[in-house]
Amino acid sequence: MNSNLTLFERAKRVIPGGVNSPVRAFKAVGGTPRFIAHAKGAYLWDAENNRYTDYIGSWGPMILGHGHPSVVEAVVKAVETGLSFGAPTEREIELAEEILKHVPSMQMVRLVSSGTEAAMSAIRLARGATGRKKLIKFEGCYHGHADALLVKAGSGLATFGNPTSAGVPPEVAQHTIVLEYNNIPQLEEAFTLHGKELACLMIEPIAGNMNFIRASAPFAKRCRELCTEYGALLVFDEVMTGFRVALGGAQSVMGVVPDITVLGKVIGGGMPLAAFGGSVDVMSHLAPLGAVYQAGTLSGNPVATACGLATLKIISEPNFYAHLSQQTRRLTQGLKNAANQAGIPFQTDSEGGMFGFFMLDELPQNYAKVMTTDSPRFNRFFHGMLEKGHYFAPALYEAGFVSSAHTNADVDSTVTAAAEVFATL
Ligand code: KE4
Numbered sequence: 001m002n003s004n005l006t007l008f009e010r011a012k013r014v015i016p017g018g019v020n021s022p023v024r025a026f027k028a029v030g031g032t033p034r035f036i037a038h039a040k041g042a043y044l045w046d047a048e049n050n051r052y053t054d055y056i057g058s059w060g061p062m063i064l065g066h067g068h069p070s071v072v073e074a075v076v077k078a079v080e081t082g083l084s085f086g087a088p089t090e091r092e093i094e095l096a097e098e099i100l101k102h103v104p105s106m107q108m109v110r111l112v113s114s115g116t117e118a119a120m121s122a123i124r125l126a127r128g129a130t131g132r133k134k135l136i137k138f139e140g141c142y143h144g145h146a147d148a149l150l151v152k153a154g155s156g157l158a159t160f161g162n163p164t165s166a167g168v169p170p171e172v173a174q175h176t177i178v179l180e181y182n183n184i185p186q187l188e189e190a191f192t193l194h195g196k197e198l199a200c201l202m203i204e205p206i207a208g209n210m211n212f213i214r215a216s217a218p219f220a221k222r223c224r225e226l227c228t229e230y231g232a233l234l235v236f237d238e239v240m241t242g243f244r245v246a247l248g249g250a251q252s253v254m255g256v257v258p259d260i261t262v263l264g265k266v267i268g269g270g271m272p273l274a275a276f277g278g279s280v281d282v283m284s285h286l287a288p289l290g291a292v293y294q295a296g297t298l299s300g301n302p303v304a305t306a307c308g309l310a311t312l313k314i315i316s317e318p319n320f321y322a323h324l325s326q327q328t329r330r331l332t333q334g335l336k337n338a339a340n341q342a343g344i345p346f347q348t349d350s351e352g353g354m355f356g357f358f359m360l361d362e363l364p365q366n367y368a369k370v371m372t373t374d375s376p377r378f379n380r381f382f383h384g385m386l387e388k389g390h391y392f393a394p395a396l397y398e399a400g401f402v403s404s405a406h407t408n409a410d411v412d413s414t415v416t417a418a419a420e421v422f423a424t425l
Contacts, residue, residue, distance in 0.1 A: 007035040028395040039066035041405040052391035057401040060265035065405025071310040078306030092300035109277030111300040115239035115264035116144025118274040126200035126233040128292035136201040138181040140367030142209035153178035182365045195230030205250035208240040208399035212356020239264035245351035269311030271304035324353040328402040334415030342422035384421035
């Protein structure tokens with residue numbers, strides 16, 4: 001049996017940092033990543049056969065837990081009839097119809113293979129549809145790694161963003177304005193200065209890349225009003241929240257209607273599948289109908305669509321989210337009680353199967369506040385829980401996820417473990 005450390009050393013020889021996505025490397029929390037050998041229900045087993053109760057769920061997709069029998073059956077059946085054709089299939093129509101049924105702000109949807117691809121395409125579509133270059137995003141929101149979105153706030157509203165990554169030319173970053181989440185005065189000033197040049201405003205309606213921060217109702221309303229007033233498109237990045245916080249996503253919880261919605265994660269059920277959609281008018285700008293080019297060899301892949309459809313079929317059953325929300329709240333309230341008993345400040349929020357927590361005195365409303373968290377203490381919490389067999393996100397700015405496979409006993413054992421860990425913090 002290979003140890004996690006042996007595998008990590010071997011991986012680092014052939015894959016940059018030993019991982020195919022940076023957050024998996026445990027850089028923020030330190031230590032050795034767990035190399036997962038197999039998973040079932042709410043549990044993961046690593047290469048050393050240690051079992052973990054999983055609160056990452058592949059960063060959101062595994063809303064049914066791992067290896068749900070109906071999903072596995074649908075995937076196996078799809079595999080047996082062909083892996084990929086590069087031609088249209090009926091199942092893509094079925095999945096598109098199912099998505100549109102639950103997200104009424106979309107009249108048409110294009111399937112792609114990753115959230116990054118969906119967000120990147122949504123920006124190109126907004127620019128093509130409006131003939132404008134600039135876009136607004138918010139500090140702490142992550143929309144995948146397309147160049148235009150790897151940008152941090154400039155020195156002021158008049159100046160534009162600066163790249164957060166090497167390899168992103170300033171000429172690209174300059175069209176991106178980065179604002180503070182939940183800051184209405186700043187939002188209004190940005191529209192006054194640049195509104196007529198804005199193609200879109202892209203936002204995570206519940207920011208899962210800042211752990212869990214809701215756009216306040218007045219802020220979300222103002223984003224909608226200003227986009228309408230200035231003719232910019234409001235883009236909700238629901239890659240994480242779509243079908244995770246509710247069947248209709250965060251937009252159904254908030255009652256705000258975006259012009260474009262970006263989806264991913266849950267709609268693929270763990271397979272590479274994402275999507276973006278909007279009105280017929282907006283989506284008709286996309287090739288082959290319109291002049292905005294967008295394409296993909298594996299877009300709408302027949303195995304991925306089978307996995308997504310099987311997942312959506314189960315989560316759209318009555319009371320699915322009522323039960324899931326209950327399990328999530330059982331966890332978050334249990335953690336809060338355990339932390340408070342240990343004298344540790346603990347704020348938490350959740351919606352559906354997505355949650356966040358902050359060892360802070362107040363629930364933060366923006367990125368700067370989130371980053372005041374005592375990260376060494378968070379790291380001790382993370383490792384303490386990992387040692388006890390409970391796998392939380394290896395970074396304090398990441399959200400957590402509960403699946404329908406998590407039982408009361410699973411959640412209660414996590415809370416018991418947390419009480420022991422909090423006592424050591
Ligand atoms: P992907 O390209 O990773 O499929 O999706 C990018 C993306 C877009 N929008 C939102 C709101 C997202 O959360 C993501 C990806 N989320 C991260 C976790 N916060 C994925 C984990 C990773 O990068 O490995």
